[in-house]
Amino acid sequence: MKTLLITVFIGVLAYSGFAQEHKHGTHDIVKSEAIDKNKKVMSPHKSAMAMVGEAHVHIDYSSPRVRNRIVFGGLVGYNTVWQSGAHNVTWLETNKDLMLGEKLLPAGKYAFFTIPGKNVWKVMFNSHWDQHGKDEYDPMKNIITVEVKPEKLENIQEELDYTISKTGEDIGEISLAWERVLLKLPFQVED
Known part of the structure; x- marks a missing residue:
């Protein structure tokens, strides 16, 4: 025992x-x-938003870094569709209609695609906003397409950055800056 x-x-x-x-x-x-x-996350999730008049404009994106690479004309090819960020497609949401140039973007949520070019970029607002990358991009779902002339930045912008600025009572600007490129998309809030 x-x-x-x-x-x-x-x-x-x-x-x-x-x-x-x-x-x-x-x-x-x-x-x-x-x-x-x-x-450290290589392409952190970011957002930009602002009130312009009665419009709440919100952009959601992942922000890649340059990291000593040639971005436009290299990593992001000219004349090819880009999801305007990393990972999931960048999206824009507005609670009011916006006029971009002479084109009306109805209130809603949209994928923000671009086709970079050396002298002119195309910016497409696409109804299929919830997608990964550009693999599901369908040009038939573009609501509007606008052309923008890129500006050259004096210094390298290391991380992709979007801003939304109020420039007047019902007037604003969406800007994208990365590497040596600056795009400005002026808009007006519709009643």
């Missing part, structure tokens, strides 16, 4: 030691995952 109790006691000690070691192993894995989560 005494031998049986000693054997059971040793077995319990051995099992609890194994369980403790196993628990620490799991803890190390969780800690490793926590460290991985703290790594």
Whole structure:
């Protein structure tokens, strides 16, 4: 009987030691995952928004970095569709109709695609706003397309940056800046 109790006691000690070691192993894995989560994101999620008159204009995008690459005419080819950010397509939402040049963009949520060019860019607002990259891009779903002449930045803009600015009572501007390119899309809020 005494031998049986000693054997059971040793077995319990051995099992609890194994369980403790196993628990620490799991803890190390969780800690490793926590460290991985703290790594610097290469294309962080960002947004830009502003009130222009009665319009709330919101842009949601992932912001890639230049990282010593040729972006336009290299990473992003000229005359090809680009989702205007990284990962999921960049989207714009407005609660009021906007006039971009002579084209009306009805209130709603839209994918923001571009076709970069050396002298002129095309900007397309597409009804299929919830998509990854440009793989599902369908030009038949473009609501409006506007042409914009790019401006050259004096200094490199390392990270893709969108801004929405109020430039008048019901007048605003959407701008995209990355690498040495600046696009400005003026708009007017419709009643």
